[in-house]
Amino acid sequence: MSRGNEGSRGKSSGRQGGSKGAAGKGGNRRNAGSQDHKGSNSGRKAAPTKNTRGGKNQVIGTSRSGNPVTKKEYIDRKKKESKPSSKSDAKGIRLNKYIANSGICSRRDADIYIAAGSVTVNGKPVVEMGYKVQPSDEVKFDGRSIEPRKKEYLLLNKPKGFITPRSGEKASKTVHDLMANASESKLHYIGRLGRQSVGLMVFTSDINLSNKLNNPNQKLRKIYHVALDRSFKHEDLMKIRNGINIDGEVFKVEEISYVDGGKNNEIGLEVHSGKDNLVQRLFDAVGYEVKVLDRVVIGGLTKKDLPRGNYRYLTPQEIINLKMI
Incomplete structure (x- = not known):
């Protein structure tokens, strides 16, 4: 038994010696490299052996200070590095x-x-x-x-006697007086109406929308109830329906007809042009004077439940519809 053990120890000793010799000659570079690596890291903490077979707690390396780094720590650090710093103006x-x-x-x-x-x-x-x-x-x-504020959209049923001033124009009794308490933001009107005209106007702090819908070439649906100075002849109604030449430009209405249940001087018409005073100019061209002009629809919005001189805020759906024009 003792000899066998001694022989075994001798063989083992020979193998170890051979291994060392090979390492010294460069034969077993893998073992040598492993020993060198262990020597160079002798002053560092050894990485833990548990939780290294996958998952977020898998150790995938060491930090500069020699501490083990898990997959979760690495991912969190990369996410943090990808975020803009506090000095960045990305949020501006x-x-x-x-x-x-x-x-x-x-x-x-x-x-x-x-x-x-x-x-x-x-x-x-x-x-x-x-x-x-x-x-x-x-x-x-x-x-x-x-400071920027949330955009606001309102509908006014304008009464008589209030002017709609153009940019820079000053006057007493303007539509802005009617909207003075409606918003802290500066409101811009959509759909200009004259002093003696009545009916619907839109007001908003969204200047881009007001510029868009006030553009004369923008097709904004408007329906008017008009009372003329005398009975309106059918032949003149057909002239307007077929198109009227005003200052070298032909204007057509979308629809024109007598008002149901009204007098012969009461006309309903729909136009999509944004030209100023277009309705009055159309009737002037066939020899009639407009006594009452009431805008009853603008951009799909109606006067329902909105008394003259009052305003209301548009619903979210009405705002969406208006922006889609």
Whole structure:
């Protein structure tokens, strides 16, 4: 038994010696490399052996300090690195959009004011196109603090005696007086009406929508109930239906007819053009004077449950429909 054991130990010793010799000669580079690696990491903590067979707790390497790194820690670190830093302006809003959202003017006009030095951010003029405003910034337009607000959309049933002023025009008793308490934002009208005209007008702080729908070439559906100074001849009705030449341009209405149950001087007509005073000009062209002009529909919106001189906020669906025009 003792000899067998000694022989076994001798064989084992020989194999170890052979292995060492091979390592010294470079024969067993794998073992040598493993021993060198262990030697170089002798001052570091050994990686734990548990939870290394997959899953989020699998150890996939070591950190610079020598600590083991799991798959979950690695993924979390990469996600953190991919997020913008706090100094980034990724969360900001472009200055021209910020101004437009405040209801002052369109983005295009905002760029002009920015270039002219009319806008300051935190007390300093900003003329840089594309500058992004952060939530904590204070923005002033011509010395007045502004901030973007949620866009608002309202419908007014305009009474007689109130003018719809054009840009820069000043007058007493304007439609803006009727809307003075409707919103803290600056409201822009859609669908101009004269002083003696009555009916529906849309007001909104969304200047881009108001510019779009006030464009003369934009097809915005409007229906009017008109009372003339005398009975309206059928032949004149057909003239308007077939198209009237006004200042070298032919205008056609979508529909024109006598009002059911009304007098012969009461006419209903539908137009889609945004030209100013178009209805009056159509009847002037065939020799009639408009005594009453009442807009009963604009962009699919009606006067139902809206008394004269009152306004109401549009429903979410009405806003969607208006934007789809």
